[in-house]
Amino acid sequence: MSVHTSELKSEHTRIKRAANRAVYERETVHAILDEAVVCHVGVIVDDRPIVIPTLHARVGDQLLLHGSPASRMLRMAKTSEICVTVSLIDGWVLARSALHHSVNYRSVTIVGRPEVVPKEEKVEMLDALMERLTPGRNAHLRPMTDKEIKGTSLLRMPITDAAAKVRTGPPIDDEEDYDLPIWAGVVPIITTLGPPETDPAMRMEVDIPDHVHTFRS
Amino acid sequence: MSVHTSELKSEHTRIKRAANRAVYERETVHAILDEAVVCHVGVIVDDRPIVIPTLHARVGDQLLLHGSPASRMLRMAKTSEICVTVSLIDGWVLARSALHHSVNYRSVTIVGRPEVVPKEEKVEMLDALMERLTPGRNAHLRPMTDKEIKGTSLLRMPITDAAAKVRTGPPIDDEEDYDLPIWAGVVPIITTLGPPETDPAMRMEVDIPDHVHTFRS
Numbered sequence: 001m002s003v004h005t006s007e008l009k010s011e012h013t014r015i016k017r018a019a020n021r022a023v024y025e026r027e028t029v030h031a032i033l034d035e036a037v038v039c040h041v042g043v044i045v046d047d048r049p050i051v052i053p054t055l056h057a058r059v060g061d062q063l064l065l066h067g068s069p070a071s072r073m074l075r076m077a078k079t080s081e082i083c084v085t086v087s088l089i090d091g092w093v094l095a096r097s098a099l100h101h102s103v104n105y106r107s108v109t110i111v112g113r114p115e116v117v118p119k120e121e122k123v124e125m126l127d128a129l130m131e132r133l134t135p136g137r138n139a140h141l142r143p144m145t146d147k148e149i150k151g152t153s154l155l156r157m158p159i160t161d162a163a164a165k166v167r168t169g170p171p172i173d174d175e176e177d178y179d180l181p182i183w184a185g186v187v188p189i190i191t192t193l194g195p196p197e198t199d200p201a202m203r204m205e206v207d208i209p210d211h212v213h214t215f216r217s
Numbered sequence: 218m219s220v221h222t223s224e225l226k227s228e229h230t231r232i233k234r235a236a237n238r239a240v241y242e243r244e245t246v247h248a249i250l251d252e253a254v255v256c257h258v259g260v261i262v263d264d265r266p267i268v269i270p271t272l273h274a275r276v277g278d279q280l281l282l283h284g285s286p287a288s289r290m291l292r293m294a295k296t297s298e299i300c301v302t303v304s305l306i307d308g309w310v311l312a313r314s315a316l317h318h319s320v321n322y323r324s325v326t327i328v329g330r331p332e333v334v335p336k337e338e339k340v341e342m343l344d345a346l347m348e349r350l351t352p353g354r355n356a357h358l359r360p361m362t363d364k365e366i367k368g369t370s371l372l373r374m375p376i377t378d379a380a381a382k383v384r385t386g387p388p389i390d391d392e393e394d395y396d397l398p399i400w401a402g403v404v405p406i407i408t409t410l411g412p413p414e415t416d417p418a419m420r421m422e423v424d425i426p427d428h429v430h431t432f433r434s
Contacts, residue, residue, distance in 0.1 A: 170417065194405030201387060212402075
């Protein structure tokens with residue numbers, strides 16, 4: 001999982017420029033954001049970096065960040081710029097020499113200044129967040145209360161300064177090492193969903209609904 | 218994936234103190250670090266936070282960070298303090314109301330100042346890194362060359378200021394919502410390894426070795 005650049009320029013500049021393995025297609029960025037369950041948000045607090053895992057959802061060209069962790073960090077931060085990184089790890093890349101080992105991955109990094117979703121758009125955005133995270137489920141739930149809506153932090157950030165990086169395929173070894181009798185290849189890392197586990201605190205029999213059977217599939 | 222604290226104190230202080238869902242057992246921290254494939258490293262560059270995914274390995278009470286991304290960042294950083302966060306996502310927690318939805322997860326956050334592994338310990342530490350990432354494989358590979366060793370960045374950081382956070386189990390709903398006829402529960406997220414895929418560029422037949430069949434199992 002290495003990055004190669006010829007010079008040590010500003011990382012932010014670097015993210016915006018072409019780099020090895022960088023992919024700029026909007027569709028790639030969106031697909032990675034949509035597949036990942038959590039993102040890692042970097043903020044500066046007391047002149048130190050903090051990295052917080054949190055749920056996210058892409059709605060159009062906006063990234064929604066839910067909940068208190070990111071919001072609390074932002075209130076404490078001196079700069080309102082944050083960095084959001086999402087990583088999907090697809091496989092172990094086993095090479096013929098130690099230092100050519102790698103992982104196959106897809107990642108997205110977005111930098112920007114998030115804003116608090118204003119009151120008048122909050123319900124719509126919370127519904128969009130729910131629909132993205134748990135498709136089809138919102139209609140089955142009891143409505144959110146005003147108190148809940150008021151007490152929930154929701155941030156959004158435009159997905160503009162974003163870059164995807166993708167590594168796929170077998171190892172890249174030194175030319176002469178291909179003659180060595182060493183097995184090389186990829187061990188895929190696969191993420192799946194297990195069968196739904198009903199809450200033991202259920203007070204009545206309720207069939208598992210379709211949106212759970214087809215959850216994020 | 219929320220955090221509850223009564224006051225907005227320094228996040229670094231918070232990490233060191235007890236917080237909801239915080240688990241301080243060394244074994245828990247180590248187990249999460251060992252299971253995770255990548256970590257997310259937060260550094261400050263040009264007064265902005267950057268979050269970089271990279272491979273890590275725990276060796277005893279040290280965290281090894283491999284490769285150029287973190288090293289490059291550190292050279293560019295004004296402060297040498299970093300934040301390393303590792304997250305394992307175990308399931309979707311589907312509650313009876315929208316805002317009690319969550320994910321089951323295990324995460325570790327470590328703050329500290331990494332140091333470059335000195336020349337005289339580098340081979341030993343690179344071997345330890347390989348053994349941790351790809352157990353049993355190093356003995357099958359061609360030895361590292363002096364040039365490779367010299368050209369590789371390896372950082373280590375003591376795992377001292379570390380905290381684990383864990384959420385497990387079914388949703389926690391509002392008391393009155395348990396009477397609603399809404400299915401609630403958990404959809405597990407499962408990470409497995411697929412069958413090894415032999416490099417199509419292999420120049421000879423080599424059986425898949427045992428350490429690949431039993432890879433990180």
